[in-house]
Amino acid sequence: MLTTAPTQGSLPGTAQSAAPSAQITPTPAKQRVEWVDLAKGLTITLVVLLHAVGMLTRFDLAPEFWNGINGFVQPIRMPLFFVASGLFAQGMLRMTWATMLRSRVAHLFYLYTVWLLVFFVAHNLLPDPVAHGGYAKFSTVISGLVAPSSALWFIYGLAVFAIVAKAISRFPLAVQFGFAIALSISAYGSHFIFADLGFGWRNLGSYFVYFLLAVHAKPIIVKFSHLANGPRLLLALGAYAAVYVPIMVLNIVPLPELRLVVTTVGLLLGVLVASALVGTRAGNIFQKIGKRTLPVYVMMDILIALVVFAFIKASVVTSLPAVTVVAPLIVTALVVSGALALHTVLVRFGMNFLFELHPAIRGTAKKA
Secondary structure, X not given: OOOOOOOOOOOOOOOOOOOOOOOOOHHHHHHHHHHHHHHHXXXXXXXXXXXXXXXXXXXXXXXXXXXXXXXXXXXXXXXXXXXXXXXXXOHHHHOOHHHHHHHHHHHHHHHHHHHHHHHHHHHHHOOHHHOOOOOOOHHHHHHHOOOOOOOOHHHHHHXXXXXXXXXXXXXXXXXXXXXXXXXXXXXXXXXHHHHOOOHHHHHHHHHHHHHHHHHHOHHHHXXXXXXXXXXXXXXXXXXXXXXXXXXXXXXXXXXXHHHHHHHHHHHHHHHHHHHHHOOOHHHHHHHHHHOOHHHHHXXXXXXXXXXXXXXXXXXXXXXXXXXXXXXXXXXXXXXXXXXXXXXXXXXXXOOHHHOOOXXXXXXXXXXX
C-alpha cells in the first residue's frame, strides 16, 4: 500500500507476523521487507520522472530521448508498484467486510477525494503555463469520483482492487486469475467496456492481475527475489528486451493485448533489480522513500508544476544543453525530497487529515 511512515518488520495496516524462529537467519527476513520498500521507492521515483519528463518536454526543457527511457521502464514500473503494494495485503482477505471497508477502502477513497479537491484548488492557483485546465474544473472532481482520470488513479485503484480481490476470494485460484488475465487482455486491447472508459479504468483493468498475484503468490515472489545476482539480472534484462522491442517498439504483431507479456516479464526484471539493490547506496535511498510513498504520490503533480515553472522563469540557465540533458533528474530529485520535507512540516502542524482518515473513523485508534 502507499505508506506515510517507516515500517518495522511489516508494512503498515497489515497483520503483524509471528516472531521469527531462532533457527531462521535474519538476512532473508530483512531482505524480504527491504526489497519491497525499496521497490516502492524506486517505482514512485520513476512515476515522478514520468510526469516530470512530460511537462519538461512540453516546454522544450528536456530532450525527447527521456520519453524513450520512460517508455522502456513503463511496463516495469506499475506492475512492480502494484506487486509491492499488495505483497503484505493478505490480511484483508481474512477481515470481515465491515472491517475491510472501514479500515482500507474508506481510507483510500477518503485520500482520493481529499486530493481531488486539493488538485482543484491548486490548479486554480498555479500559473497558467503549468496549470492543468481539467483539474481546475469542479466537474472533474465530481466525475473523478466514478471515473479516475487524474494522477491519483493509483489510490482509487488500490481501493477497487481490495474490494474485487475480497469479492472473488472464495473462488478457486484458477478462476480468480482467469478473470484477472481476461480483464487485463480486454483492457490492453480496449475491448468490451474498456472501449468507452478512460485511461484510469483501463489501467485498473490492466494491472489488477499483479495485485492479485502479490496477494496469493507472496512466497513464490519472495523466493524468486532471492535469486537476484549479476548473471540472472542480465538474463532477465535480455528476456525483457526480447519481448519489449518487437512488441512495444517494432510492433511486429499489432496486438496490444501482447503488452501483458511485456509487463509480466518486466515485473520479473523489476523484482530482481529491487532485490539486487538492497544494501547499496542507491537502494538505501529508494528504501527510505518507499517507506513514505503516499506524500510523494499525492503531491508530485503540484510540485512538478511549481519546479517546472521555476525552470521556465530561469530559462537562461535551464535551457543550456548541459542542464536540459539532466533536467528530468533534477526535477525528480527536487520533487521527491520536497514532498517528503513538506509532509514532515504538514504533519508537525497537525495536518494529518491530508494523509490519513482519522483513526477513530478508520477503526485503527489505540484502545484506552
